[in-house]
Each structure stands twice: as structure tokens, then as C-alpha cells.
Amino acid sequence: MSIEFLLALMSGAALFGVGIYGALSQTNLVMIMMGVELILAGAMVNLLAFWRYLHPDNPAAQMFVLIIMTVMAIEMAVGFGVAIARFRARGSVEMEEAAELKG
Amino acid sequence: MTAQTFFIGFFGVAAVWFGIVVFRTFSMVRSALALLFSQTALGAMFLSMQVEFLGVLQIMMMATEMTIMAIFMVMFMMDPGGLGKMDMTHQKRLSLAVGIVSFVAAVAVAVFIDWGPLASTAPDAAQQTVDLGLELLGRSMLIFETAGITILTSMIAAIAVAIQPLKRNDKS
Numbered sequence: 001m002s003i004e005f006l007l008a009l010m011s012g013a014a015l016f017g018v019g020i021y022g023a024l025s026q027t028n029l030v031m032i033m034m035g036v037e038l039i040l041a042g043a044m045v046n047l048l049a050f051w052r053y054l055h056p057d058n059p060a061a062q063m064f065v066l067i068i069m070t071v072m073a074i075e076m077a078v079g080f081g082v083a084i085a086r087f088r089a090r091g092s093v094e095m096e097e098a099a100e101l102k103g
Numbered sequence: 104m105t106a107q108t109f110f111i112g113f114f115g116v117a118a119v120w121f122g123i124v125v126f127r128t129f130s131m132v133r134s135a136l137a138l139l140f141s142q143t144a145l146g147a148m149f150l151s152m153q154v155e156f157l158g159v160l161q162i163m164m165m166a167t168e169m170t171i172m173a174i175f176m177v178m179f180m181m182d183p184g185g186l187g188k189m190d191m192t193h194q195k196r197l198s199l200a201v202g203i204v205s206f207v208a209a210v211a212v213a214v215f216i217d218w219g220p221l222a223s224t225a226p227d228a229a230q231q232t233v234d235l236g237l238e239l240l241g242r243s244m245l246i247f248e249t250a251g252i253t254i255l256t257s258m259i260a261a262i263a264v265a266i267q268p269l270k271r272n273d274k275s
Contacts, residue, residue, distance in 0.1 A: 002221045004111050008152065009213035011115030015141075017206030018122040025198035026126065026190045029199075030175055034138050038122050041145055042209075044161075052152050054218060054224045059234040063243045065157055070165060070250040074257040076168055080175055081261030088267065093179050096193060 008049035027033030029086065029093040033079045037072060044068050107151060114148035117141075129188045131176040139169035155228040156235065 015038050022035025044065050051061030083093045090097065121141035126132045142165035149158030192198075226234065239247045 002223075004152070005218070005221055006213065007108070007112045007115055008148070010210060011148065013206050013209030013213060014115075015122055015145075016209055017202040018119065018124060018126070020156070020205045021198045021202030022126045024201055025192045025195050027193050028131075028179075030131075030179060031134065031191065034125055034134065034172070035166060036143070037138065038125070041122075041142060045118075045145065045148070048149055048154055048157065052154060052225055053221045054197070056222045059231070060243065061237040062154070062157060062231070062235050063238050065248070066239075067246065067250055069160070069186065072255055073164075073168065074254055076172070076213035077254075077257050077261040078264075080171075081264040083175065083179060086210050087179055094191075095116040 002053055005049055005053040008045055008052075012042045012045035014042075015039075015045065020092065027094050027096045029079065029083050029095055032095065033075065036075055039076075040068055040072050109149040111148055113149060116142045117144035118148060126192075132173055135169055135173035138172065139166065142169060153225045153228075154231070158233050223267050 018036045019038030019040075019042060022089060023032050024035070026032050028036060047061050047064050047068070051058070051065075055061065082090050086098065118141045121137045121144060124137040124139065128134055128137065143162050146160075146162035147157045149161055150207065154160075225231070
């Protein structure tokens with residue numbers, strides 16, 4: 001197996017693991033969003049590694065990366081919209097104080 | 104070891120290291136900047152993998168996105184400078200365990216799966232951009248258009264959620 005391919009997959013796996021840790025351990029909404037960004041970054045690295053080392057003739061994988069970038073932007077826009085609404089209503093974006101959102 | 108291998112490894116380690124720093128520092132501004140460096144290292148890693156267009160796009164997009172994030176951090180955090188060393192985490196052990204299990208599982212998949220023959224060369228930068236353009240405006244046009252409409256809708260929805268509600272008797 002190519003060492004470059006393995007390095008890319010390992011980096012993606014590590015970013016995914018760090019992102020999962022961040023998304024689960026943080027209490028602040030903006031920090032949770034940072035964790036989600038890292039999870040998506042891990043997915044992006046894997047997709048590009050698959051394109052580069054398995055199917056360089058098929059640009060569909062690059063298109064998927066563009067879709068992930070779109071998802072990242074949407075996550076930020078919606079997350080900050082929710083953060084502003086929450087901050088205006090309660091003066092904090094701490095998720096431990098948002099137990100009523102459980103439904 | 105070729106220069107390409109070295110740089111892919113170097114930027115990969117840098118991206119992961121700055122990703123860890125995001126959750127280790129008490130300063131929220133430093134967290135946002137660490138995420139910016141992590142995403143930029145990822146962009147540099149894409150460039151090392153000969154994916155020029157997406158590498159440059161990643162660096163440009165994430166620089167803007169993380170700068171906005173840093174501004175929001177200063178706006179919303181109780182202690183954006185981290186001077187009070189407030190611990191803003193919960194269920195640390197569980198999160199760490201889930202993170203490590205996810206990492207090990209992903210590594211196991213990467214190592215133990217037979218990926219078949221690997222390509223040694225990639226199309227040049229100009230050809231990649233042409234191919235991606237034809238893909239986006241051809242077979243994947245519907246997906247691309249859907250992504251565009253979705254991002255527009257989410258922008259409008261985010262503004263609608265964030266806007267200050269007017270009082271009933273407010274004439275302005």
C-alpha cells in the first residue's frame with residue numbers, strides 16, 4: 001500500500017476522532033460546532049485520498065468534497081443563527097443550560 | 104521517502120495537532136485560530152496530494168469561515184481570553200473513549216481493507232479543473248444546484264432565526 005495513501009487515511013481518522021471528542025465533550029455551542037467541523041474535515045481528507053489514489057480519472061469524488069464544504073458552511077450559518085437566537089433569549093450559549101431543548 | 108510523502112505526513116500531523124489544540128486551550132480566540140491553522144494545514148495537504156483547485160479553495164474558504172468564528176467567540180463566550188481558566192467540558196472520559204474508539208476503528212478499516220491497485224499519477228491541475236467543471240455542469244448538475252439552493256435557504260433561515268423580533272406596537 002502506498003505510504004501517502006495510508007498517511008492521508010490516518011490523518012482523516014485522527015481528525016475524525018478528535019472531532020468526535022470535541023463534539024461530545026464541549027458544553028459551548030460554538031465549540032461543539034468546531035468539533036463537527038473537524039469531523040467533516042476528516043471525511044474530506046478521506047474522499048480526496050480515495051480520489052487521488054484509487055480513482056483519479058473520476059472527478060465525482062472532488063464534487064463530493066465540494067458538497068462537504070457546502071455542508072460545513074450551512075452548519076456554520078445555521079449554528080450561528082441558533083447561537084444568536086439563544087444568546088438573545090437566555091444570555092448564554094452553554095448547552096448544559098439548554099435542557100429544555102431536549103423536548 | 105519523497106518530498107511529496109514528507110509534506111503529506113507533515114501537513115497531516117500539523118492538521119491533527121492544531122485540531123487537538125482547539126480543545127486544549129482555555130482561550131476561545133486561540134481555539135478559533137487553532138482550527139484555522141488546522142484547516143489551512145489540510146488545504147496544504149491537499150496541495151501536496153496534487154489536488155490544487157480544492158486545496159486553494161479550502162484555504163480561502165476556511166480562512167474566512169474561521170475568522171468569522173473567532174468574532175463570534177469573542178461575542179458569545181463568557182471568558183474569550185481564557186484568563187479565568189474556566190473548564191467548559193463535560194463527560195470527558197466518555198468523549199475521550201468514543202473519540203479513541205472511532206480513531207482506532209477508522210485506522211483498522213484503512214489498514215486491513217484491500218484497496219486494490221493504487222494510482223501513482225494524477226491529472227495535471229488544469230485538467231482536474233476542466234474535469235470538475237464538466238462534472239458539475241453535467242452529470243452532477245442536479246446535486247450541485249441542490250447544494251446551491253440549500254445554502255441559500257439556510258442563509259435566509261439563519262437570518263430569520265437570528266433577527267430581533269419586532270414588538271407588535273413597534274411602528275419602525
